[in-house]
Amino acid sequence: MPNIKSAKKRVKVTQAKTLQNKMVKSALKTVIKSAEIALEQNTENKAELVNTAIKKIDMAVTKGILHKNCAARKKSSLARKLNASA
Numbered sequence: 285m286p287n288i289k290s291a292k293k294r295v296k297v298t299q300a301k302t303l304q305n306k307m308v309k310s311a312l313k314t315v316i317k318s319a320e321i322a323l324e325q326n327t328e329n330k331a332e333l334v335n336t337a338i339k340k341i342d343m344a345v346t347k348g349i350l351h352k353n354c355a356a357r358k359k360s361s362l363a364r365k366l367n368a369s370a
Contacts, residue, residue, distance in 0.1 A: 305347075308349050312340050312341065312349070315333075315336060315337045316337050316358065316362070319333040319334045319337040319362060320362070322334075323362075323365045323369050326369055330366065330369065334362050334365075334366045338359050341355045341359055342355065
């Protein structure tokens with residue numbers, strides 16, 4: 285446990301940021317999973333769900349939660365699956 289005031293603040297700030305990042309990452313995983321399920325079941329709104337997932341992936345990159353290459357890989361995977369199901 286830190287004794288210095290600034291170190292105590294850093295602990296609190298880090299905990300808050302960790303929670304925020306965890307929320308964004310969890311929401312991202314949920315959106316990607318729902319898009320993949322829509323692609324597997326060939327629903328009519330699969331393109332819309334894929335576009336939403338791609339937008340969320342890009343937002344995660346801007347927030348620093350995902351690396352840009354990881355995001356590119358996820359986006360290309362979704363696009364490939366969408367084109368294959370069309």
